[in-house]
Every structure is written in C-alpha cells, then in structure tokens.
Amino acid sequence: MEYFIQQLVNGLTLGSIYGLIAIGYTMVYGIIGMINFAHGDIFMLGGFAALIIFLVLTSVFVGLPTVLLLLLMMAAAMLTAALWNWTIEKVAYRPLRGSFRLAPLITAIGMSITLSNFVQVTQGPRNKPIPPLVSSVYNVFGISISLKQIVIVVLTTVLLTVFWYVVNKTALGRAQRATEQDRKMAALLGIDVDRTISITFIMGAGLAAVAGTMYLMYYGVVVFTDGFIPGVKAFTAAVLGGIGSLPGAVIGGLLIGLIESLWSAYFTIDYKDVATFSILAIVLIFKPSGIFGRPEVEKV
Amino acid sequence: MSDTLLSVRGVETYYGNIRALAGVDIDVKRGEIACLIGANGAGKSTLMMTICGDPQARAGTITFEGEDITRLPTHRIARLRIAQSPEGRRIFPRMTVYENLQMGASLDNLKYFDEDVEKIFTLFPRLKERQAQRGGTLSGGEQQMLSIGRALMARPKLLLLDEPSLGLAPLIVKQIFDAIKILNKEQGLTVFLVEQNAFAALKLSNRGYVMVNGKVTMSGTGMELLANPEVRAAYLEGGRH
Ligand SMILES: Nc1ncnc2c1ncn2[C@@H]1O[C@H](COP(=O)(O)OP(=O)(O)O)[C@@H](O)[C@H]1O
Ligand SMILES: [Mg+2]
Numbered sequence: 388m389e390y391f392i393q394q395l396v397n398g399l400t401l402g403s404i405y406g407l408i409a410i411g412y413t414m415v416y417g418i419i420g421m422i423n424f425a426h427g428d429i430f431m432l433g434g435f436a437a438l439i440i441f442l443v444l445t446s447v448f449v450g451l452p453t454v455l456l457l458l459l460m461m462a463a464a465m466l467t468a469a470l471w472n473w474t475i476e477k478v479a480y481r482p483l484r485g486s487f488r489l490a491p492l493i494t495a496i497g498m499s500i501t502l503s504n505f506v507q508v509t510q511g512p513r514n515k516p517i518p519p520l521v522s523s524v525y526n527v528f529g530i531s532i533s534l535k536q537i538v539i540v541v542l543t544t545v546l547l548t549v550f551w552y553v554v555n556k557t558a559l560g561r562a563q564r565a566t567e568q569d570r571k572m573a574a575l576l577g578i579d580v581d582r583t584i585s586i587t588f589i590m591g592a593g594l595a596a597v598a599g600t601m602y603l604m605y606y607g608v609v610v611f612t613d614g615f616i617p618g619v620k621a622f623t624a625a626v627l628g629g630i631g632s633l634p635g636a637v638i639g640g641l642l643i644g645l646i647e648s649l650w651s652a653y654f655t656i657d658y659k660d661v662a663t664f665s666i667l668a669i670v671l672i673f674k675p676s677g678i679f680g681r682p683e684v685e686k687v
Numbered sequence: 688m689s690d691t692l693l694s695v696r697g698v699e700t701y702y703g704n705i706r707a708l709a710g711v712d713i714d715v716k717r718g719e720i721a722c723l724i725g726a727n728g729a730g731k732s733t734l735m736m737t738i739c740g741d742p743q744a745r746a747g748t749i750t751f752e753g754e755d756i757t758r759l760p761t762h763r764i765a766r767l768r769i770a771q772s773p774e775g776r777r778i779f780p781r782m783t784v785y786e787n788l789q790m791g792a793s794l795d796n797l798k799y800f801d802e803d804v805e806k807i808f809t810l811f812p813r814l815k816e817r818q819a820q821r822g823g824t825l826s827g828g829e830q831q832m833l834s835i836g837r838a839l840m841a842r843p844k845l846l847l848l849d850e851p852s853l854g855l856a857p858l859i860v861k862q863i864f865d866a867i868k869i870l871n872k873e874q875g876l877t878v879f880l881v882e883q884n885a886f887a888a889l890k891l892s893n894r895g896y897v898m899v900n901g902k903v904t905m906s907g908t909g910m911e912l913l914a915n916p917e918v919r920a921a922y923l924e925g926g927r928h
Contacts, residue, residue, distance in 0.1 A: 558796060565779050565790050572777040575739055576841065577765035577794045 389529045394652040395645065400536040400605070402644020403543035407598035408621030409628065409636035410550070411472075411591025417567045417631040418587050419484065424495035425475055427618015428502035429468045429592050433599030434609040435506060436460075436467035438517055453520055457538075457604070464596035471502070472592035473585055481581070499614065506611040514608040521604065539601045546597060547637060550590070554633065563587055567631075616660060620647070623667040629680025638678060692717045692845055692877050693738070693769075698747035700730075700737045707733040709901040710747065715845065715894075720871050720878045722888040722909070724922055725898035731881040732774040734898070735849045739771055740764045751845070766794055770843035774850060776834040780823025784814055787822050787833055791840030799842065807836040810866050828859040835863065839870070846870075848880040852887065860884065864891055885922040889913045897922070 408430050415423045440463035444451060475498050483490045523534040554560035565573040566583045574580050602617065603609045624643040628635025643663055650662045670677060693715040700708040707730045715721045725731050737744050740761040749757045756764050770791075779787050788807060792800045808815035811832040817825060825833060831851055838846055848867070852860040864887055870876040882888035889895050892909040897918060905918065912918045 558793065561782075561786060561790060562793065564782060568779045568781055569777050571741060571761075572773070572779065573790075574741065574761035575765055575771050575773060575777075576790050576837070577762050578790075579762045 390652065393530050394648045396530060396532055396536060398645035398648035399641065400539050400644070401648060402624075402641035403539050404598045404602055404605070404640075405617070405621045405624045405643050406637040406640025407543055407546065407594045407601075408617065409624040409640045410633060411595045412622050412625040413628070413630055413633060413636040414563075414587050414591050416625070418563065418584055419480070419491075421480065421491040422495060422622070422630075423472075423475075423480075423588075423591075424492070424618075425498035425502055425614075426472075426591065426595060427621065428499050428506075428614030429472050430595040430599045430602070430618060430621075431609065431611065431614035432471055432502060432506065433464035433468040433592075433596030434603040434613060435510060435515070435599075436596070437464040437600040437603050438515055438609055439463070441517060457520065457600070461597055461600045464600045465593045468592040468596035468599070469589045472588045476585060476588040481584075499618075503611050503614050510611060512611060514610045516608050517603055519607060535605055539605065542597065542601065546594060550594065551633075553590075559583075559586065619667075620660075620663050623663055623670075625677075626667060627670050627677055629677030631681065632677070632679035635677055635679035690717045691715070692752060693879065694750045695734070695738070696748050696750075698734070698737060698744045698749060700733050700742055701745050702733075702742070707901055708737060708744070711898075711901070711903055713896055713903060713906075715877060715879045717877055718871075718875045719893040720867070720880065720891055721894045721896070722880045722882055722892040723896045723898055724882055724885040724888060724912075724918075726921075727883070729898040730901040731898055732849050733901075735771060735773065735847050735879075735881060738764075738847065739769060765841070768794075768842060768844040769847065770838035770841040770845070771847040772831075772834040772838045772849065772851065773847075776830045778822035778825065778830045778833055778837075780821065782822055783819055784822060784825070784833055785818040787837050788814075788818075788840050791837035794841050800840070803840055803842070807839060810839075810869070811836055828855050831855060831859070831863060835866070844877065846876055846878045848878065850881055850883060852882065852884045860887070867891065885918070886913070889918075 408426065411426045411429070412423065415421065415426070437460035441456065441460055444456060444459060479494050479498050480491050483494060521534045521538060525532050554563065562573065562578045562583050565576070565578060566580050570580050602613070620643055621640065624639035625636050626639070627642060628637070628639025646666065647659050647663055651659045691714050695711055695713040698708055698711045699706060711734055723731050723734065736742065738749055740756070740759055744757055747757070748755055751767055751769060756767065779790065782790070788804055789797060789800065792803065813829055814832055814836055817829060822830070822833065835848065835851060851863050867878055867880070868891060871878055880888060889909040889912050895907060895909050895912040896903050897905040897912065905912065905915065907915070
C-alpha cells in the first residue's frame with residue numbers, strides 16, 4: 388500500500404510537468420488548429436536557459452538563496468522559450484496560415500529538428516548536469532516526499548490557477564477564446580488576431596519553460612534530446628485529455644504521469660515509454676476526441 | 688465636409704479568380720438607413736465583408752468619414768466603429784450570451800459595458816433572460832438578437848446588418864425591424880442593411896440599392912424602388928413580403 392501511494396506521489400509530480408507542457412500543445416491547437424511539434428523543444432530550451440543562468444549566477448555570486456536562484460532560472464527560461472516560440476510562430480507558421488493542412492505540420496517538425504540540432508551544436512550532445520538545488524526529503528507515514536516534489540506540485544497549482552483566471556476572466560482570455568471559436572468574427576469586433584495568436588504562443592512557451600526548469604531540477608540533467616520524449620508524452624497527455632481542452636491537458640498530464648510511474652513500479656521500467664505511446668495509439672483509435680474533447684472542428 | 692459616412696467606389700472583390708463584385712458604387716449618409724437588396728449570390732454579403740476588409744477589395748476605394756480604409760486590416764476597420772452583424776450571425780458558440788456581449792465591447796475595454804448592456808437588454812429582453820446560456824444553444828431568433836446586440840455594444844458609427852430577418856418567424860422579424868427603426872430614430876444610428884425581405888427593408892430605408900451579379904443596377908429612395916415596376920417584378924411580387 389505504501390509503495391502504491393509512493394508511486395502516486397511520484398506520478399503526480401511527473402504528471403504536473405507533463406500537464407504544464409500539454410497546455411501549450413492544446414492552446415495552440417485550439418487557436419490555430421495545428422500541432423506545434425516544436426513545443427517539446429521549447430520545453431527543452433527552457434531547461435537549458437535555466438541551466439545556463441544557474442551556471443552564470445553561481446559563478447558570479449556566492450551563496451545566493453535557493454529560492455531567488457530558482458526564480459531567476461524560471462524567469463530566464465520563460466524569457467528564452469517565449470522569445471523562441473514567438474519567433475517560430477511569426478517566421479515559420481504565420482506565412483503558412485490558410486495553406487494546405489500538412490504544410491504547417493511539416494514546418495513544425497522541421498522547427499523541432501532545427502531547435503534540437505541548434506542546441507546540440509551550441510551546447511554539445513552530452514547530458515548537462517546541475518548540482519542538486521533542493522534536496523530535503525520528508526517522511527510522511529512511511530512515504531518519502533521530497534521538497535522538489537512539493538515545489539513542483541505547488542508551483543504547478545499556482546500557475547494553473549493564474550492561467551485559468553487569465554483565460555476565463557480577463558479581456559485577453561476572452562479574445563483568445565473568441566479567436567479560437569471564430570477568428571473572422573473576432574477580427575470584426577476589433578480583436579487583433581495575429582497579436583492574440585502570438586500571445587498564445589508566448590503563454591504556452593512560458594508554462595513549458597517552467598516545466599523545463601522543474602524537469603531540470605527534478606532529474607538533475609538536461610540534454611538536447613529532452614524535447615522529444617517528454618514532448619511526445621505531453622502531446623499524448625493533450626490528446627488523451629482531448630486536444631483543444633485546457634482541463635483536458637491537465638487531467639491528461641496527470642494521468643500520463645501516473646500511468647508512467649505505476650507502470651515502472653509494477654512492470655518493467657524499460658517499457659514505460661512504450662506504455663505511454665500505446666495509450667496514444669489506443670486513444671487515437673477508440674476515442675480520438677479524448678476525455679474532454681469536442682468533435683473535430685476544421686480551422687481555415 | 689459632406690454628410691456621406693461611407694463611400695464605396697468602383698470596388699471589385701475576387702474569390703481566387705472569380706469576381707464576386709464587379710465595380711460597386713454605394714454611398715451611405717450619416718443618420719440614414721440604407722439597404723441593399725438582390726437575389727441569392729448577387730454579392731451582397733461579399734460587399735458587407737469587403738467593407739470590413741475581409742476579403743479586401745482588389746480594385747476601387749472604400750472611404751469612411753473621409754478616410755481611405757480599403758487596405759486596412761479588419762480589426763483596424765472595426766476600431767473606426769464600423770460594426771457588423773454578419774451573415775450566419777457568427778455567435779461565439781462556447782461563450783455565454785453575456786460574454787458575447789462583452790466581446791462586442793472589446794474596443795472600449797468594457798468601459799461603458801454596464802450602461803450599454805442595460806440598453807441592449809431593454810431592446811431585446813430575451814437576451815437578459817438568456818445571459819448565462821451558451822451562444823451555441825440559442826434559437827435562431829435569439830442568435831440574431833445577440834448578433835445585433837453584440838454589434839451595438841461597440842458603440843458603432845455605422846451598423847452593417849446582413850440579412851437580419853433570414854430564417855426567422857414573422858413576429859421576430861417585426862421585433863428586429865422595429866428595433867432598427869428605434870435605434871435610427873432615437874440615437875441617429877446609421878444603418879446599412881442587406882435584405883432578401885425587400886418589401887420590409889425598402890419601407891424602412893431612406894435609400895435603397897439593387898445588386899445583380901456583383902453590380903449595383905438601380906438605386907433610389909426606398910419609396911422610389913418600392914414603386915419601381917422592375918423591382919416589384921423581380922423582388923416583391925411573388926417574393927417574401
Ligand atoms: N468564401 C467564398 N469563396 C468562394 N466564392 C464565394 C465565397 N463567398 C461567396 N462566394 C461567391 O460569391 C458570390 C457572391 O456571394 P455572396 O456575396 O454570398 O452573395 P449574397 O450575399 O448576395 O447571397 C456567389 O457566387 C458565391 O458563390
Ligand atoms: Mg448573403
């Protein structure tokens with residue numbers, strides 16, 4: 388029983404990270420109807436930016452408080468990821484808006500490869516380690532919960548609350564939802580659709596960057612291929628939850644995290660990724676619209 | 688300065704290689720109700736959307752309050768206070784009635800929202816009852832009221848209405864036409880409306896235009912067109928009154 392609960396805690400942590408990344412996939416899909424395959428690499432870039440700023444800060448200043456360090460890492464990650472995602476949308480996706488459906492998809496895959504190769508060339512192909520930042524571990528009724536895990540779950544909860552508020556209660560969120568539901572009409576009402584789409588890419592990148600920072604902190608390493616596996620898992624989470632649905636992305640993320648850690652605990656860890664991707668295949672076959680999904684809406 | 692609010696000159700609009708508007712000239716004066724009638728496929732909706740820059744005119748000019756708006760992007764045109772209730776109503780289906788109205792008031796960042804929404808609810812009490820309902824679940828008539836209400840929330844100088852009576856029961860059509868009349872009389876709102884219901888539209892309008900195959904073939908006061916034998920034969924007799 389304790390072992391099981393331990394795996395739930397681990398799964399929840401991992402699921403938080405996947406959920407944060409999944410939101411970026413689902414938001415972009417909702418608003419322009421394309422899968423931003425480069426989103427996983429945006430997450431990875433966030434991790435690298437966090438690492439670089441960490442190395443710079445710790446070599447210049449001695450004894451910076453960990454909280455401040457983490458905040459600065461996240462800020463650097465968000466800034467870098469947002470800038471990249473904003474640029475990618477502007478130069479690679481926007482000119483293809485309104486062309487045939489496969490064009491932006493192919494471009495997105497191209498962007499993904501470009502980003503990971505760029506990082507491989509500039510940062511090297513090896514794992515980049517970071518010393519443990521937060522290492523306390525608490526024992527609660529025989530279950531060990533690390534401070535890292537608490538930070539991840541709390542931070543995710545806070546971010547999701549802010550994010551929920553923005554999307555549902557602010558003028559920006561209304562403009563995003565309007566653009567998602569009827570872009571032409573939104574423009575007729577004075578909404579700058581291009582700007583709204585740009586902001587959506589920036590927001591998605593910001594959340595992915597926080598996820599990237601936490602991933603780095605959790606596992607202690609980052610490598611240029613990190614955009615791929617966690618990226619595809621988060622994408623699976625978005626599909627499982629129902630692509631286009633924000634609560635779906637979060638629930639899907641948590642489910643994938645739980646499945647992954649339970650699978651690793653009770654079956655063989657070597658096949659944990661296979662388990663996740665089998666789920667993707669099964670969902671796509673039997674319920675392509677996912678848990679909260681609507682029937683497919685074509686975007687033009 | 689003339690009292691012409693909107694002026695359309697020689698406008699041509701294409702969908703790919705197909706020309707939908709073939710040199711259209713239309714004027715709408717400040718404070719009047721103008722209408723455009725014509726058969727299905729004549730290009731009426733295309734003109735309404737071309738005024739709003741989507742699609743943009745390939746030739747000709749559109750001026751609003753003396754400013755050339757032909758090449759402006761749609762959202763910039765909207766910001767000049769041209770509001771449209773477009774063909775098909777285009778209600779945001781997964782937003783509530785209230786949020787749809789908020790979207791209408793985006794231009795002023797909801798500054799006058801509370802005050803204006805009460806006016807809309809007075810004009811269309813039905814919307815008040817339905818304010819928490821999702822747009823997509825409204826009836827056709829309610830959607831039409833919402834579409835007009837949403838356009839009015841922008842405090843427009845020019846209101847474009849594309850077939851407000853389409854598919855609605857006669858009683859609701861009357862309610863909507865009465866509302867247009869009130870807005871025009873009491874607030875001096877300029878309205879440019881497209882209608883297949885030619886009789887009701889011409890009766891309501893100061894000025895009318897007839898469009899055939901992407902061209903304006905006739906124009907005159909509402910009364911003149913109502914009395915015109917050609918118009919009567921083509922759009923009134925045997926048509927929907
Ligand atoms: N999005 C579009 N793509 C291609 N052709 C269109 C499109 N919209 C309208 N048309 C064509 O343009 C012509 C005018 O259409 P429209 O402006 O909708 O006429 P009306 O509103 O008078 O019924 C029609 O021949 C129609 O088929
Ligand atoms: Mg039409």
